[in-house]
Amino acid sequence: GAVVSQHPSRVICKSGTSVKIECRSLDFQATTMFWYRQFPKQSLMLMATSNEGSKATYEQGVEKDKFLINHASLTLSTLTVTSAHPEDSSFYICSASRGVTDTQYFGPGTRLTVL
Amino acid sequence: AQSVTQPDIHITVSEGASLELRCNYSYGATPYLFWYVQSPGQGLQLLLKYFSGDTLVQGIKGFEAEFKRSQSSFNLRKPSVHWSDAAEYFCAVGIITQGGSEKLVFGKGTKLTVNP
Numbered sequence: 001g002a003v004v005s006q007h008p009s010r011v012i013c014k015s016g017t018s019v020k021i022e023c024r025s026l027d028f029q030a031t032t033m034f035w036y037r038q039f040p041k042q043s044l045m046l047m048a049t050s051n052e053g054s055k056a057t058y059e060q061g062v063e064k065d066k067f068l069i070n071h072a073s074l075t076l077s078t079l080t081v082t083s084a085h086p087e088d089s090s091f092y093i094c095s096a097s098r099g100v101t102d103t104q105y106f107g108p109g110t111r112l113t114v115l
Numbered sequence: 116a117q118s119v120t121q122p123d124i125h126i127t128v129s130e131g132a133s134l135e136l137r138c139n140y141s142y143g144a145t146p147y148l149f150w151y152v153q154s155p156g157q158g159l160q161l162l163l164k165y166f167s168g169d170t171l172v173q174g175i176k177g178f179e180a181e182f183k184r185s186q187s188s189f190n191l192r193k194p195s196v197h198w199s200d201a202a203e204y205f206c207a208v209g210i211i212t213q214g215g216s217e218k219l220v221f222g223k224g225t226k227l228t229v230n231p
Contacts, residue, residue, distance in 0.1 A: 006158075032216065043205065043221045044159075057214065093158050097217070104219060106151070106159040 003027055004096050006107035013084055014115055021079045021110045023094030029074035030096035034104060035067070038091040050077055084114045117142045117210050121222035129230045130198050136191040136225050138180075138206030147209035148189040149219065150180055154202045162204075165189065176200070201229045 003026040013019050023033060032051050036044040048064075050056040050071035058064045066088075068080040077096075081088055091111055095104040120139045128134055140146055147166050151159040163174025170182040180191045189206060206222045 004158075034218070043223045044219075046218055046220075049216055049218060051216070057216065091156075095159075102217075103149075103161060103164060105161070108158040109156070111156070 002103075002105040004030075004094065004105045004107040006092075006094055006110050008110060009108060010111045010113075012113045012115065015085050016083055018080055018082045019084055019112060021081075021092055021094075021112075023077045023079070023096065023107050025075045025096040025105070028096075028098060030077075031074065031099050032097050033071055033077035034095045034097075035069060035077075035079050036093045036095070038093060038109075040091075044093060047079075081112065084112070086114045088112065089114045117208060117220045119206050119208050119220055119222035121204075121206055121225050123225045124223070125226045125228065127228040127230060128196050131195050134191075134193045134196045134200070134227070136204050136206075136227070138189045138191065138222060139187050140189065140206070140208045141187065142208050142210060144211075146189075147217075148180075148182060149207040149209065150174065150178070150189070150191045151205045151207065152176075152202045153205065153224075159205065162191070196227075196229055198229045198231065201227055203227070 005024045007022045035047045038044045047062045048056045048058045050069050052074050056069035071077040093109040095106045097104045118141045149164045150162040153159050162178050163172045165172045165182045203224045205224045207219045
């Protein structure tokens with residue numbers, strides 16, 4: 001149990017385009033989903049926390065207009081990177097939990113490359 | 116501010132040898148502590164977690180970790196390492212924000228190489 005999927009696993013796009021990444025909890029209802037960014041050989045940096053049906057809470061320094069997060073249902077959250085630029089190239093990982101203090105279960109990640 | 120320190124960036128051990136990965140945390144309240152493992156290009160898999168109770172926690176794949184409040188540490192151990200354990204290991208502390216939500220603060224990770 002507690003499986004989280006992400007789609008796509010890899011995406012290459014041109015500078016200026018937008019990219020949507022999906023995060024799904026496959027066998028449980030996730031009241032909270034998290035989006036992380038991981039740079040090469042670095043740790044995970046939390047970008048935002050989203051609760052189903054409400055606006056996401058962004059970490060300091062994360063542009064909410066650039067990284068749009070939607071958590072429309074208890075099993076799906078999406079991250080849209082708008083007007084992507086090469087510096088947005090990174091490994092994006094989502095996680096999901098059933099609630100406060102519950103374990104976070106991580107997706108396999110999405111490798112974004114912006115040309 | 117909350118933080119997690121993993122002092123060893125890279126550790127190399129021989130297959131069959133014992134392993135200890137260090138983790139120290141800084142958090143004012145009772146911590147929730149986690150160890151995750153990440154294989155190249157993959158997401159994170161939970162190895163074990165400490166919420167309360169017994170300070171020696173057993174996890175998957177033969178790993179265990181011991182919470183020592185006096186040392187603010189949560190070191191990960193395995194008595195005999197297998198080649199398949201080669202990966203990146205992340206320690207994390209779960210904190211409750213002022214808004215009542217939970218977030219994880221990760222250490223920078225320790226890369227484990229296993230020699231045959």
